[in-house]
Amino acid sequence: MKFRYSESVPKRTDNPTAAILKAAADPQVISFGGGLPAPELFPVAEMKAACDRVFDHNGQQVLQYAETLGYPKLRRQIVDMMQKRGVQTDVPNVAVVTGSQQAIDLVGRMLINPGDIVLTEDPTYLAAIDVFKTYGAHLVGVEMDEAGMRPEALAQALERYPETKFIYTIPNFQNPTGRTMTADRRAQIVKLAAQAQVPLVEDDPYGAIRYAGTNLPPLKHYDQDGTVISISSFSKILAPGLRMGWLVAEQSFMEKFVQLKQNADLHTDNLTQYIVADFLDNVDLDQHIKKITDVYRHRAELMLSQIDQYFPASVRHSQPEGGMFIWVEVPGTDADELLKVCLKNNVAFVPGSAFFAGKVQPGTFRLNFSNMDDEQIRTGIQRMAKAIQTVLA
Ligand SMILES: Cc1ncc(COP(=O)(O)O)c(C=O)c1O
Known part of the structure; x- marks a missing residue:
């Protein structure tokens, strides 16, 4: 059947985010790409x-x-x-x-x-x-x-x-x-x-x-x-x-x-x-939220400290006070290219190009810290640091 779709159906056939999430679903890959909360904190x-x-x-x-x-x-x-x-x-x-x-x-x-x-x-x-x-x-x-x-x-x-x-x-x-x-x-x-x-x-x-x-x-x-x-x-x-x-x-x-x-x-x-x-x-919702924020504070601080330690000094990043994301800019790189190298190193993120309504700021990307444990954060950031070195070289 050849469907005659309405104007509201997206014209593009590729879906870059789906491709990233699919690649990141490989258990070998440490993914900072998604935006998932920590499931161990769900009040089951x-x-x-x-x-x-x-x-x-x-x-x-x-x-x-x-x-x-x-x-x-x-x-x-x-x-x-x-x-x-x-x-x-x-x-x-x-x-x-x-x-x-x-x-x-x-x-x-x-x-x-x-x-x-x-x-x-x-x-x-x-x-x-x-x-x-x-x-x-x-x-x-x-x-x-x-x-x-x-x-x-x-x-x-x-x-x-x-x-x-x-x-x-x-x-x-x-x-x-x-x-x-x-x-x-x-x-x-x-x-x-x-x-x-x-x-x-x-x-x-x-x-x-x-x-x-x-x-x-x-x-x-x-x-x-x-x-x-x-x-x-x-x-x-x-x-x-x-x-x-x-x-x-x-x-x-x-x-x-x-x-x-x-x-x-x-x-x-x-x-x-x-x-x-x-x-x-x-249930005391404030108490439950405190459990979440205690874990996220720790993960965000760990990820930021790893970035400061392993990424080049030229890197800029946001300093979130909550939520689930850090925004990073690595001057002199193209984040889409960097992602390809990162995926070879079994680590993923979402390049900035996905998020701009207007002109893309090259070298920017989003990291999620809520969904990964300490070991994954350390290993993932160090894998990314190697990929950044390769790309900058
Ligand atoms: C800014 C923003 N708005 C809305 C949503 C959608 O959230 P939900 O539909 O789960 O409430 C998200 C999900 O990540 C988000 O980041």
Whole structure:
């Protein structure tokens, strides 16, 4: 059959990320390429107990169709979590989604017409780039530095593209760079978006897994007139296999959002929502997050110290205070070429080229530290150091 695909199906036949992940799946390869949480930290026994309680008490309800925007009790718990993070909201403004990825997709579907401009940090989250392009967006990268998206660069972009459809930002421990936007910039960026009347989509799956520095309020905290659509997730604080995230937005947006959510999947898995709600009732989430951050702090510090010890002195890297990624730049190299040599040395990463909406910064790549033990981190970084020497020679 020769299918006549819609415009939203990507035209390219190669899939570089899939190729990297496939190569990295070889057990010989130490992969810093994926973005997986540490599975040994998943609260398996607590989840099983929650699951048993849910079936014992609500067996019939959880197997039935349910409300499109989510289990009201879980939405109330999300309201409370957001309040602790510095965001005042209410149940009608919260939607439970099938992973924050679904929220990104639905927001794209709601706001983008083919040819529309979307402003993003450059580099940014690969799967958001893919989604927005699927809906026909023209992505314009906004310059960022160690303190996140630069407000001056955003102001210029908004002046140049006054018809911008929305701004997409990952303020905490950004994927791929691990960088965090400062509090001053958060306030400035929300103000710029509000002045320009351009929605600001805040994607924050990592904010809760901070292992250094002090917590900063989400962009939604600074929002006075409904400019900010805030997305977050249970993937990094509980488990990604749950496919459970949430979106917070003003009422008029929610009225449209519910229709698209209904079209997409009627509602997020009801059983899992009940399990997560029960888990939150019975387990100290802050305590659980502390276990995660203790491990990630150690792995990040180990990886950074190995990089400083074994990579050439010219190398630059980000200094994340949380999340799962370090961004590295090796001047004088092409990261795609470096990856080929690394794969021969049985170590993998994701080259920077995957993450840029605009011009690629050569020699940049993303390293994940959450998913590897100490020995793998040491061996992997030393293998990479050898590959870098080969490429530079
Ligand atoms: C920045 C960012 N947003 C969204 C997601 C999707 O997360 P999930 O759908 O598991 O909540 C990820 C996953 O790695 C991510 O890095």
